[in-house]
Amino acid sequence: MPGKLKAKIVAGRHLPVMDRASDLTDAFVEVKFGNTTFKTDVYHKSLNPQWNSEWFKFEVDDEDLQDEPLQITVLDHDTYSANDAIGKVYIDIDPLLCSEAASVISGWFPIYDTIHGIRGEINVLVKVELFNDLNRFRQSSCGVKFFCTTSIPRCYRAAMVHGFVEELVVNEDPEYQWIDRIRTPRASNEARQRLISLMSGELQRKIGLKVLEMGGNAVVGYLQCFDLEGESGLVVRAIGTACTLDKLSSGSAPSTNTHIHPNTAPASNACNSPSKDGKEPVFGEDLPSSSGPPTPFRALPTSSSSPPPFSPSKPCSRQSSSSDTDLSLTPKTGMGSGGSAGKDAGPLKTLLRQQTQTALEQRGASSSGLLLNAREFPFFTLTSFPPGFLVHAGGVVSARSVKLLDRIHNPALGNTRSYKLLDWNSVTADEPETRDAWWEEIRQEIKSHAKALGCHAVVGYSESTSICEEVCILSASGTAAILNPRYMREGCLDIGSTDHRFEEPSPPSCGFCHIPYDELNMPFPAQLTYCYHCRRQKVPDVLFTTIDLPPEAAVTGKGCLIQARLCRLKKKAQGEVNATAISNLLPFMEYELHTQLMNKLKLRSMNALFGLRIQISVGENMLLGLASATGVYLTALPASGGIQIAGKTPGDLSNEHHILTIQKRINDTIAKNKELYQINPPELTEEAVGSPIPEPRQRSRLFRSHSESSDELSELDLSHGKKDAFVLEIDDTDAVEDIHSLLTDTPPPTGFYSCNTEIMPGIYNWTSGVQMFTSVRVFRLSNANLTNQGLNKIFTDLCENLLKSFYFKLRSMIPCCLCHLNVTVAVPEEELIQVAVTAVAMTFDKDQTQEKPAEKVIQKGSGEIEEQLQFPLELCADSSSTSTQQSSKISGTVSLLTPAAKLCHNQLVMVRSAGVPETSNVSSRAASVDYGSFADRCSTWLELLRLKAHTIRRGSVKTSRRTQSLAHSVSSLERGSPLPEGRSRSLRSNRSFGGSSVTVVKMTPLSFLPGTRIIKYLGIINMFFIRETTSLREEGGVSGFLHSFIAEVFAMVRAHVAALGGNAVVSYSMKECVLMENPNKNQAQCLINVSGDAVICVRETDQEPVSSSTNIGQSCSSGTDGGAT
């Protein structure tokens, strides 16, 4: 009995009238935990009952404490008939199980009924007494902290980052059980809510156990998702990053502020950047040398081939070139497997078997030694890192796989279901194993892509699914990266013993851009130049990532939201045929989305994308693709060369005129955008100096030259002369449409900015105005023979209009920025497109926007040469994986940028052009390639391709030197020209809001609230609600229904946070919003899943040390001030 749970029901208010005769209610309460139920007395004839009950005590296992919610049911007593339920409150008591989180739950909770919504409130007190249990074999994992935040939570320091944890649990969906036919919708909904609550609890507990086994005490970047697979069940899965976190005591915090002031810092070049993570204390404390014991991270198989940290060689380059020889626990997977990814299905099959077996073995093994998990996948769900953690970012890696959710109806099996996937292996897998195996495949895929990029880790990693009927697309993506292993070790931080791993240390403001792969043996063709910032290492011309912009990165101008949107019609089909059709479409979609992104990026004269998230949603008759990212001009990367339009048939005068017009429009737009986003990179004079300009390499050999895809790609490889312009070719009306659509993106109105990352690059002085919002739109297509083009336009307009209406609604907040704009699309029914957005609008002080926090840009040795070698983006695919074609299972994995897709899409041709440094507008000859024949080949190829993989690679160069920890207390985020400014500035005006009153709960999808600092994390909020109505019209139609439901969800989240003693939710997100409607029957049902971290934050005081006030994020490091209650 390791725990005693105590609950007390105090009072109710605003109860609904349950007795029409008296207009009053005779309410009482049932309190249930596990199988134990207590009741309060009936409080007669009142809408504001005062029960003031005794303490109800439940003696339970801590395992149950973790899994079960406390269930409170309010009922109306009825002498003659059955008591009527008024509503319920589920309270997750997990936050009470961790000593550092909340100690008591006390407050008013909305009483929620799945049919009627919120019906009054109830005041409840909950406490837990835990007894210590040192049982080794315990099944509970009390005390492990969970954070949704994808960075090291403020007010903690990461003593060690252990790595990837994942788990999934499966159950039957109560909605599809036979009993559902005879029970009320309310009972069914409640069964579902309760089940999901239980499953989430169980999942969290299991992940906690893994973390404990790894020696960690927390999960950061915890991402939990539901897959409502319908008939085949309900999957709850989660991933996260296991860490050992140390709480910063208030005493130690101030000391962390004693960084050397930027101005006094020597060699101010590198690093004065405010860490927006507020975790610099960690790294500010220098810890012993890197010669610690091996850590989980170091033990990573992928890094095993890289030399130890002290090696003076350039391991990453080597690594990429020698990746074939990498030791890996799963040698048969990864890029190496691409070699056999030919058309021959036989080898593929074998390969997959091996791969899956390996995976299964590991899984089996992992039950005894969970550490393996981390070894398997060097993935990190974090998107922003302690300074120095991220050495290089290679580029986005992604993988998708199409699966059939196929359930064997076998009454004899009862609840157990077997999936045919593993039949060939004669393994009778039950469901979770199947799902595990699916994800395992994808993760292997990702891992191998990363390796191909010369990277040993994947950061900003996330997974998602899209389900339509029995087809399920699994997706995973992340950013291949090289991390500094020192941060993986216990007590890892030593600036003292400089790592000589790299000849030249790279400044943090550009180091992450440097290519991680070997320039002589690049995994794919790319154009490299010397870094425009440090001039020492090579950088690619464009960098795509899924992470947040590192706070210390050098940026020119402001960033902006860039979205690529795409609709593809698909024939309605069933089963395997359907799955095949979808997996055939995927690469084309990915390619097109990528092309759009690239064009839009160029149109804004930017050269990097952060927070890239590509979502592909499947519906019965169409696929929707939406890619969102934040475009930025990284000072370290070469300038974009603009966009050049080329006609297919030169000589046609009218046509040429037309092209000129378009070209002019494009040039105008670019010029306008430059002004809008203040992109005015320093003119680089052609100084002949320093580093030699490497010969531009024509890479005909792709990373996996033996793979079919790369063969094709090399044919594709258009080696035109070096141009720095990006060429668009117009050869038909479609292409014209595309270009038009490119130009129709309207910039946000004056005073508005938007981005999908945590904060807007180029804006530093946030003020206190915060408005989090959720918006949902559903669009009904009037069927009439729609074309892909028509659909695209509708979809694009839908997204654009949505943004416009945000700008309009929030106009009173100007100047403001929409941050963390998270857009999800779905096809809930045929002819319906649903777009859901959660974002936060934050105000900033316009007057100060021009001032950078503090910057010093390194004066690059003038002795270094400036060179601009621009290579066009090159795409490369490796079909590293295999096709599975067993029984009824189809699985295909597609990753970004398939060459195949490129081949087939011939309206837009990306032409490789190399930069001629002095003139940016050199007209380039577009060499177009006739892809016609290619397309044919491709399509056959595609048909066979079941698992495809590719990767966008972007270069980066290593940084070995860790930034001085002190350095980042001042921002190096710089805007405009990289001239040293010589003074450090407070980022934010000190006018901060005083918003932390007892009742006000702020919510934000970001990990911080401007103007405040978080002093305590109270626990994770993870709530799932179902709402149903049979009087849709009366509730104001489907809009009215959803509007009140979302408002109710917000209210319940706020109430829980307030009851925990918190005043804000950070890293809030709406994971799921599934709406089903049937207006004819006057019915609708909606499911919403939200999560976030409950916190206490206090106003930042004015007298804080400068260094801590230089950045929003740094809140936790300053002294205490009273505040929130």
Added chain:
Amino acid sequence: MAVELDVFVGNTTIMDEEVYQLWLDGYTVNDAVKVRMEGGVLEECETSADVLLSDTMDQYRTFQMCERLLHSPAKLANQLLFQIPPHRQAILIERYYAFDDAFVREVLGKKLSKGTKKDLDDISAKTTVTLKSCRRQFDNFKRVLKVVEELKGPLVENIRQHFLLSDKLARDYAAIVFFANNRFETGKRKLQYLTFQDFAFCAGQLINNWTVGAVGEPVDHQRSSRVYMDVDLDKEFLQELKELKILITDKDLLDQHKSLVCTALRGKTKAFNEMEANFKNLSRGLVNIAAKLTNTKDVRDFFIDLVEKFIEPCRSDRWTAADMRLYLTHYTNSAHILDTFKHQVVWDRYMGVIKSCIFKMYHD
């Protein structure tokens, strides 16, 4: 192709004051959009009609959801559904309970019953206030009346506390409730020139001086017999008013009173002759009003009587407002000098109110 669903929900509920006013004024969504477009918001914010429509619908929905809470404003402060900053809550409530003077003038003194509610469309047509808005205002009156009817204590304070209204608005509601409760006639043609604010002022005077509550906290033994409320006029006081009749029935007293007043007025006003000539009529008018107030019917006619018996004669004699002031002051004060007149307290309580009411009502 159509937007099937379109919602926007902020953690802090977003409310545009302009749209709120349009909603309160009973505009349909489409009309509201038109009004907003005419206001130039499109150009100002570089946006489109679709966006405006979407925003307007959204706001209307929010207001509809809030309306339930606005019916008992105290709930707005501790409900959990909408997070609205306190100052915004105050604005929402104040605006919701605000009313059109034109509308209230029509229903002032009428019984707040279903019957009256049925007449709202006529009133709507007459006042050009939309029917929807009329209904809201009417329901507000009814709601306030229903709550305060059963409460003891000062009327204005009760309204202020239960509906969280500003002092000014609470006073106006007190007037409306008071008028509705006593059914004062305000609709006659002769009273048309009076505005709601004139009546509200008079109501304030009556509430403060002629009700039970006006005398102050009643002593214990009184509580059983007299309910401490200021929705109703003080019955005992009304009875006592009958005693004032002596001022007109006793010929000596009347003459004495007249001579005292005339002495005081002589040479101070151009209208002296008219005052002297009309004194007896005017005095009879005022005292008769006082004497009849025990009849509910006559209470209802209080204002019309004031106008007919006093204001109109004076106006036809072209008294100025200053004349009126002068006359009434001396008229009131002179009564104190009359040796045989023993009802000074009642006289003051009566004339104090009459004086201020007439001052307020004496205009074009």
